[in-house]
Structures are given as structure tokens and as C-alpha cells.
Amino acid sequence: xxxxxxxxxxxxxNRIGAVPAMVHGLVAGGHTVLVQQGGGLGAGIPDExxxxxxxxxxxxxxxxxxxxxxxxxxxxxxxxxxxLIRPGQILFTYFHFAASRELTEAMVASxxxxxxYETLDVDGxxxxxxxxxxxxxxxxxxVGAASLEAHHGGRGMLLxxxxxxxxxxxxxxxxxxxxxxxxxxxxxxxxxxxxxxxxLDRLRYLSEVMPANxxxxxxxxxxxREKLPVADLVVGAVLVxxxxxxxxxxxADLKLxxxxxxxxxxxxxxxxxxxETCKPTTHQNPTFVVDGVVHYCVANMPGAVPRxxxxxxxxxxxxxxxxxxxxxxxxxxxxxxxxxxxxxxxxKVTHTGVAQAFDMRFVEPERAL
Numbered sequence: 001x002x003x004x005x006x007x008x009x010x011x012x013x014n015r016i017g018a019v020p021a022m023v024h025g026l027v028a029g030g031h032t033v034l035v036q037q038g039g040g041l042g043a044g045i046p047d048e049x050x051x052x053x054x055x056x057x058x059x060x061x062x063x064x065x066x067x068x069x070x071x072x073x074x075x076x077x078x079x080x081x082x083x084l085i086r087p088g089q090i091l092f093t094y095f096h097f098a099a100s101r102e103l104t105e106a107m108v109a110s111x112x113x114x115x116x117y118e119t120l121d122v123d124g125x126x127x128x129x130x131x132x133x134x135x136x137x138x139x140x141x142x143v144g145a146a147s148l149e150a151h152h153g154g155r156g157m158l159l160x161x162x163x164x165x166x167x168x169x170x171x172x173x174x175x176x177x178x179x180x181x182x183x184x185x186x187x188x189x190x191x192x193x194x195x196x197x198x199x200l201d202r203l204r205y206l207s208e209v210m211p212a213n214x215x216x217x218x219x220x221x222x223x224x225r226e227k228l229p230v231a232d233l234v235v236g237a238v239l240v241x242x243x244x245x246x247x248x249x250x251x252a253d254l255k256l257x258x259x260x261x262x263x264x265x266x267x268x269x270x271x272x273x274x275x276e277t278c279k280p281t282t283h284q285n286p287t288f289v290v291d292g293v294v295h296y297c298v299a300n301m302p303g304a305v306p307r308x309x310x311x312x313x314x315x316x317x318x319x320x321x322x323x324x325x326x327x328x329x330x331x332x333x334x335x336x337x338x339x340x341x342x343x344x345x346x347x348k349v350t351h352t353g354v355a356q357a358f359d360m361r362f363v364e365p366e367r368a369l
Contacts, residue, residue, distance in 0.1 A: 001325045002032045004068025006061045007039035010075045012283035014042025014306035015313065017072040017093065020053035022318040027054035031325050036064050043310040065089075069328075072321050074313065075300060076103055087111030088346075092317075092324055094118055094132075097343055098244040098357035099272040107344045113329040117317065119242040119351060120341035126241060128320065128341075130177050131312040133267075135302040137181025137237065140265045141170070143296050144233040145189065147263040147287060153294045155261040157232055160190025167191045169230050173219065173248055173274060174237035175202045178267050182235050187211045194227060224248060228256040236266040236274040242343065242353030244272040251276050254291040263294045270299040272357075332365040345369055 003026055005018045016039045018026075023033045033055040037047060047057050058064055065071065065084035073093035077085060079102075085091065088111065095116040097104045107114050117128035141159070148168060150156035161167035170186040172179045175197035186193045187210065195210075196219035197203055203216040210216075217223060228234070228249070234257075238245055245268035254277065266278040273279075277290040280299040287296050302309035324331050324338055332342035332350070343351040348361075348368035355362035 001070055001328065002034065002068045003070045003072060003321070003325055004064035005033065005035045005039060005055075005072050006064045006081075007036040008042075008074055008303075009061075009078055009080070010300055010303070013075055013300050013303040015074040015303055015310045016040045016043055016045065016306075017074050017314070017317075018321070019043075019045060019311060019314045020049045020055075022314050022321065023050055023053040023055045025318060025322055026325060029322055029326065032056070034058050034064050034068055036061055040310075043306040045310075070325055072317075074310075075303075076100070077107075079106075082106045082110065085110040085112050088113070088329070090115065090324065090329055092117070092321055094270075095343055096270045097351070097354040098242060099270055101358050104344070104349070104354060104358060104360070108347050108349065111347045112344070113332070113342070113346065114344040115324060115331070115338060115341040116242070116343045116351075117341070119343060119353070120320065120337060121241065122337050128313075128316050129239075131316050132302045132309060133177035133239075134181050135305060135309045135312060136267050137178035138185045139301050139304065140178070140182045140235045140237070140267050141185035141189065143286070143298075143301070144170070144235065144263050144265045147265070147294050147296050148233060148261070150261075152287065153261055153289055154263055155232060155258065159186065159233070168232035169194065170233045170235065171227050171231035172196065172235045172237055173224065174239070175199065175206055175216070176237065176239060178237035178239070179235070180206065182237060182267075183210060183214050186233075187214050191233075194231075196224065196227070221248075225253055225256055228253060229258070231257065232262050234262070234264045234275075236264065236268050236278070238268055238274045239271065240353065242351050244353075244357045245274045247274060247276055249275040251291070254293050257293055259292050261292065261294055263296065265296045267301065269297045273297065329369060332369060339365055
């Protein structure tokens with residue numbers, strides 16, 4: 001199979017879907033790999049490294065899409081890429097369909113086979129989402145701490161305080177991979193950390209492994225509103241695989257927060273967001289203010305650290321890309337795990353979360369193919 005790796009074009013997105021080691025493995029498996037010229041430079045990978053691994057460098061995205069049977073990316077295709085996608089072509093990337101009806105309808109219309117990293121489920125875990133959730137969780141505290149600085153519109157607080165001055169209070173909604181990594185970072189900086197989750201078993205586990213400055217609280221609408229007045233930084237870290245993120249904070253709830261520059265970081269924004277007032281932003285213009293609350297809602301947070309995140313991502317995706325390339329679209333039938341990643345096949349929505357998000361018809365993969 002011919003596998004194409006295009007350069008990412010989302011604003012300030014410097015990751016790439018494959019590294020030389022991944023290319024080497026695909027070529028060793030009998031596949032051909034095309035990499036767009038300069039695609040890896042943002043992650044510190046020159047074209048020569050791909051050539052050494054066995055790839056062929058092509059000059060444009062049109063060539064990559066035009067020749068390749070399968071496309072391996074990082075982020076969802078943008079509107080300028082839609083016309084390049086062919087019926088029957090396989091796309092393997094982060095799609096987050098439930099956050100965009102436009103993208104969903106475009107991929108349905110394309111007739112392509114869309115396998116999404118974020119819904120690939122292995123015994124209840126999401127191994128292709130985990131590495132970027134780790135990065136985003138840690139980054140949420142870095143960017144949240146910076147946004148609390150006065151020149152960024154925040155309250156003018158040092159996250160961990162200093163002796164004699166209390167630290168900031170960080171409220172984290174969700175105790176999964178994002179929330180756990182955010183809590184560790186915030187706790188390490190000396191903040192007072194509150195983690196809220198609906199899963200009591202998860203809270204019990206976190207209470208055993210987290211430091212003393214992290215408190216575990218059961219999450220419900222009443223409890224969230226009760227804690228908003230004390231929070232200096234709120235991190236939205238909830239996920240429902242393949243579906244739109246649940247709305248946990250409504251605009252009216254912002255009035256419960258402090259009125260002098262508290263911050264919210266909505267890591268779930270690429271799944272529609274869990275804070276009503278959040279809308280996707282970019283690394284170039286990452287924040288905006290609503291009702292006195294600074295909002296950080298960058299939809300591709302790991303793109304700011306492309307060296308770390310590219311290698312972390314491809315460590316996880318490489319074996320699955322090889323498996324998908326070996327099986328082709330029939331992977332949705334022959335591999336139970338890749339079946340869970342199949343979101344759109346041959347113009348049909350084949351993931352229940354995506355279908356429910358837009359009230360679209362769900363079709364079983366075997367019928368779609």
C-alpha cells in the first residue's frame with residue numbers, strides 16, 4: 001500500500017504524522033511511504049532523515065493525496081484539503097468528528113474511510129489519545145499559570161504562591177489522563193488542587209497516588225458550582241469517547257467565579273468543550289475574556305511542543321498504522337480494535353457517538369463496506 005504523510009496546515013501545528021522509525025517499519029513491511037517536503041521540520045526532523053528511512057519526498061500535498069492509498073496525519077483535514085480526498089482512500093488521524101458537523105459531512109461526502117485515533121478502544125482504554133492527553137494535561141497548567149499573570153489579563157497570581165502568601169486554587173474537572181497529569185503538574189508547583197470526577201473508584205485510586213495538596217471530590221452540577229467561587233484556575237478535562245464533551249459550566253456559572261481575572265482552560269474544546277463560553281482558539285491568539293474570566297481554548301495544545309508530542313504520538317500510532325496498512329479498510333471488519341476507530345466508512349457514519357452528536361444515521365461497519 002502507498003502511505004502518504006502530508007504536512008499539517010492547521011495554524012501553529014508543527015507535528016507530523018510519522019517519524020523516520022515509523023517509516024522504516026512501514027517500508028520493511030512492504031509498503032511505500034510518501035512524505036511531503038518539509039513536513040517534519042517543525043518537529044526537528046529533516047527530509048534527509050525520512051529518505052534514509054526509506055521514504056520518498058514529494059513536493060506538495062496534492063501529490064501526497066493523489067498518489068497515496070492511505071493518509072496518516074495528526075489533525076483533522078481542513079476545508080482546503082477536502083477536495084484532495086478520494087473515495088475509498090483511508091485516513092488515519094485525530095478527527096474529533098463530534099465537534100464539527102462540517103467536517104463530518106465533508107468526510108461522508110468524500111466516500112473515504114476515516115479511522116480516528118481518539119476512538120480506538122483497547123479493552124476500555126484509548127491508547128492513541130493517551131499520549132496527547134498526557135501532553136495537554138501538563139500543558140494546561142503551564143498555560144493556565146501564564147494566563148493568571150496580570151499582563152495576560154489574569155489575577156496576577158503565582159500558581160504556587162510563596163511563604164506567607166497563599167497559592168492559587170486549581171479546580172480540575174475530570175480525573176482521567178488529562179486531569180491526572182494536570183493535577184500532578186499543579187501540585188508540583190505548590191497549588192491547592194481540587195479534582196472532581198463522577199467515578200468514585202477513580203477518586204479512591206487518585207487519593208492513594210496524589211500528594212497531600214490534591215483533594216478528591218465527587219462531581220455533580222451542585223458541587224461544581226459550589227467550588228467555582230474559590231477557583232483561580234479551572235481546567236476542563238472531561239471526555240466521552242467519540243461524542244461531544246458534556247457541558248459542565250454554563251455562562252451563568254461564570255458569575256460565581258472571582259471577578260478579577262480567574263482563568264479557565266478547556267482541554268475538551270476539540271470535542272466541543274465542557275464550558276459553554278469556550279470556542280476554539282489558536283496558539284497565536286490563545287485567549288479571550290468573557291464576563292471577566294480569561295478563557296484559554298486552543299484546540300491543538302500539543303502542537304506547541306511538536307518535538308515532544310510528535311514522538312509521543314507516533315510511539316503509540318506506529319503499530320496501528322502498520323496494521324491498518326496491512327489490512328486496508330477491511331480492518332473495520334477483521335480487527336476489533338480498529339473497528340472501534342472506524343468513524344466514517346464509504347459515506348456512512350459508523351460510530352454511534354458521532355451519529356448521536358448530529359442526529360445522523362448510524363450504520364454498522366460491515367453494512368457500510
